[in-house]
Amino acid sequence: LAKTTQPISMDSYEGQEVNITCSHNNIATNDYITWYQQFPSQGPRFIIQGYKTKVTNEVASLFIPADRKSSTLSLPRVSLSDTAVYYCLVGDFGGSQGNLIFGKGTKLSVKP
Amino acid sequence: DVKVTQSSRYLVKRTGEKVFLECVQDMDHENMFWYRQDPGLGLRLIYFSYDVKMKEKGDIPEGYSVSREKKERFSLILESASTNQTSMYLCASSLGGDSAETQYFGPGTRLLVL
Numbered sequence: 001l002a003k004t005t006q007p008i009s010m011d012s013y014e015g016q017e018v019n020i021t022c023s024h025n026n027i028a029t030n031d032y033i034t035w036y037q038q039f040p041s042q043g044p045r046f047i048i049q050g051y052k053t054k055v056t057n058e059v060a061s062l063f064i065p066a067d068r069k070s071s072t073l074s075l076p077r078v079s080l081s082d083t084a085v086y087y088c089l090v091g092d093f094g095g096s097q098g099n100l101i102f103g104k105g106t107k108l109s110v111k112p
Numbered sequence: 113d114v115k116v117t118q119s120s121r122y123l124v125k126r127t128g129e130k131v132f133l134e135c136v137q138d139m140d141h142e143n144m145f146w147y148r149q150d151p152g153l154g155l156r157l158i159y160f161s162y163d164v165k166m167k168e169k170g171d172i173p174e175g176y177s178v179s180r181e182k183k184e185r186f187s188l189i190l191e192s193a194s195t196n197q198t199s200m201y202l203c204a205s206s207l208g209g210d211s212a213e214t215q216y217f218g219p220g221t222r223l224l225v226l
Contacts, residue, residue, distance in 0.1 A: 034214075043116070043202050043217025044155070087154065104154035 022088030030092035116218035131190040135203030142208025144186035
């Protein structure tokens, strides 16, 4: 099973770019990498997903090296409202869903 | 937008009580999930279901059971609640199929077992 490892916490200031790295050394061929964001007292919310190389959407970018043993979520120019916990999820999501694995999350604190 | 609702935001029960947590999704999703979330442990999968009346154990099924009689509803049951089941419970759903897909989460139920 592909376990994930993330930093427990990170601090940043408004306007900075934030990069959060997730390690998943045992990622399987069929696994995708997905990141979720969670605010206090809410359920997690999908941010971005990728399989390899780079993916970008209106919220973030996801960088995945060729060996896929890690991935980096990049948040450009963070604001106070980006303060949240960010989860890295690795799984194939198809057929049997039994191998969904969430990391423990990274608590991002954005300061003015 | 997909909407996942959970029957209660907060719940207080006593040890030994039978507890039902209900989850409903309105997008005809095939897959539904129950997680619990505890400080320092992140989200852990309890059970999931990929079809009506179908269920699979997740990482921590002990002490829990589930029921999915209708496609839109997935219930988590604590047969005899214990204090170590005090937690935040999150329900999620996803479309289903072979492609990688997003999970949509409900707001969570914070359960306190006394």
